Amino acid sequence: MAVNVIIMAAGKGTRMKSALPKVLHRLGGRSLLQHVLDAAAGLGAMHPVVVVGHGADAVTAAVGGQGQCVLQQPQLGTGHAVQQTVPALDDAHATTLVLNGDVPLIRTETAAALADACGGERLALLTIDLPDPTGYGRIVRDGAGKRVLGIVEHKDATPAQRAITEVYTGMMAAPTALLKRWVMALTADNAQREYYLTDIVAMAVAEGVPVVASPAPDETEVLGVNSPLQLADLERRFQRRQAEALMEAGVRLADPARFDLRGTLACGSDVEIDIGCLFEGEVTIGDGARIGAHCVIKDASIAAGAVIHPFTHIDGAQVGAGALVGPFARLRPGAQLGAEVHIGNFVEVKNSTLADGAKANHLAYLGDATVGPRVNYGAGSITANYDGANKHRTVIGADVHVGSNCVLVAPVTLGDGATIGGGSTITKDVPAGQLAVARGRQAAISGWTRPQKAKKAG
Template sequence: MMLGEREMALNVVIMAAGKGTRMRSALPKVLHKLAGRSLLSHVLGRAAELGAQRTLVVTGHGAEQVEAHVGAAATCVRQEPQLGTGHAVQQTVPALDTAHATTLILNGDVPLIEPATAAALAAACGGERLALLTVVLQDATGYGRIVREASGERVLAIVEHKDASAEQRAIREVYTGMMAAPTALLQKWVMALNNQNAQGEYYLTDIVAMAAAEGVPVVATQAADEVEVLGVNSPAQLADLERRFQRRQAEALMNAGVRLADPARFDLRGTLTCGQDVEIDVNCVFEGAVTLGDGVKIGAHCVLRNAVIAEGVVIHPFCHIDGDKDGVSVGAGSLIGPYARLRPGAQLGAEVHIGNFVEVKNSTLADGAKANHLAYLGDATVGERVNFGAGSITANYDGANKHRTVIGHDVHVGSNCVLIAPVTLGDGGTIGGGSTIAKNTPPDQLTVARAKQVSLAGWKRPQKKR
């Protein structure tokens, strides 16, 4: 959601300098992940959706890691040392573009603000007013309180929790740490801040009193949902926000007709597109971009990443489907698992069966092919109606290079066979169980390659010396 033409002139400042002591981690707080993406990545995405002309990220603790993570997505400005939120914005003053009349300030550890809420906040500023994003909380501990005039309309100040009186701490409307201000005035106000407070820090919230003293209107817009403004300061808060976010995603899917066995045991860490009558059992994880066709059934404890699953597919419990960059596709009516693994480049046709403890990597299986037990297919092209026996593998790696195995249509590969690539098995052929195949085999013939069975009379097993 982008701002209208009048509000398009927009700077976005993302506060990402904090140490996050309570996370008890060497990783900067804003790089911890929510739903598979860093907290900061979520907020950078919001800035992009708003169509910001200039996005600045204030870094400090772990600056090099954070800046490497940001890359070309924004301009980074360092805050060293970290002397409060007002001091952080002071560092951005030379980089703010006053041609962009509004500056929107977001927090790198508050990842779930909705684009509509951020856009409304910027629009409330309109380059003329100081706009604050607030929310009403049952427990406002730790948040800056919104102090209004007697009528309750005009905002007079924000008082930090540690500096608030008992009467002020009773206020339930709190400042979320996000605001939008006229850029030129913001530059002037933050440079006039002082640190005469209990913590000896420069509070960005002090600009509210400055605006009120100058007669600049101070307005407040409220977030529709508490989840939008919850920050992360500890592993417990991160876990709580993860579950809240996952519940929201689960409800959206169920509203679209997806049947989740238990929405409390569901994780989406990317995008999930579902057809009609999709069923998903408990403890399934979806990462990257996953598409499920009509009537797909996903068993318990499955992980799917970057995969396209066609209609009518059944994926039994405990399967791992990881398309990574190359993707995985499963054709209509196929049966997968349980305990199967499909790796990048696995492309399965219709009615393919991949059974328990079978692994497929960078291989194409045509319609009706089956590998039902304890097998490995790597770098292989498998024809229609092939039956690949239990314990059989394609030996695709010679220690330096990968080679391909081509299996023709209607081939039957017996149990415990090794196909040493590069090798081609002719259409309709049969490979006897226990064979090691290193040469191409003819079509429609039985090929057996195993040592002659020998029994040695009188042989005794070696004994340990006593």
């Protein structure tokens, strides 16, 4: 469906009490505005018109090439905002859809249904019944309750009108040619001295243009963000929506109320995710993998049967089939673990490849390293990969045993089957199969007396 899309994003968001423009606050890892832009893209609206005002430069930068920005300055109401878009609307599209940049969870399907209700011939209003309609414009119908006659803003409504629970969500679809003419005819004859977009409803009625209500299927889709409290409430609603979709696909979440997804998560069958986990970017989890409590996983691939123990951080890494990681482990960008690799507690891996069966079970660092299969990497050992100016690589061959508390000073290569004695600092290549020990000779000093604290006088 090709339609014009207007996204209202000029507001300051005073109640957010933030220097950041309201539409740039984040929900589920994306800005409020980005959610709406994504919904618009699903309609085939490749270049929506975004109305900017407060923080215009920042909002325009966030839009980038996703749309065309027009400036509303000063901000004189919703009708005034749409007036600024008139030159940018494409007359080839018979329908223009108006969305709000601070109402982020509108589904593409709901927006499409609203556009269909317009059909280029009718004025279609997205409405919903709310138990507490405070702050929303009320839908006023005829005596029979069928025909829509107008919208009355909350601040202009009478007590009887405020009792109406059917409200206007701030989103509409209108015939493009009529919308252009109607908004240019708006006046600011109201308590706030603003140009209300909702006044075009009365114009449509007066001209005999049908006005129809397109009901939103879900309250969450039409809730706006005006305060940190509302943002937090919508975040939990959004996360619950994502959690339910995953569970319907077979993922076992220990508690969907303690789950956060700020990107995309693709799971195989029989995946288990414990409480308090956060997923960011693009994450894939293979069949039968288990994610322990309070893990943070970003832009990662976790293969079938892997177990990620609690409190593990993974960022930009690949975990092989059947691998065990954590607890309290950290995989940084470029970490690639083969099948059955073990990375234990307080082990950090960065830009390193560990082949099948390699193990670093505790208190170790592997940076810029290539580790062969079945390597046993001891506790407290590190690769010294940085010389103060450049990074260097460590190569550890198959079946190497690195003892505890070793320092491998890169660039260095340990040949297949080599053994490094505990406490060694290795600065030269070690041939295959050999034992390397590089540490000071132990000495026992007789007659040595431990220093004593001086006694205080008096």
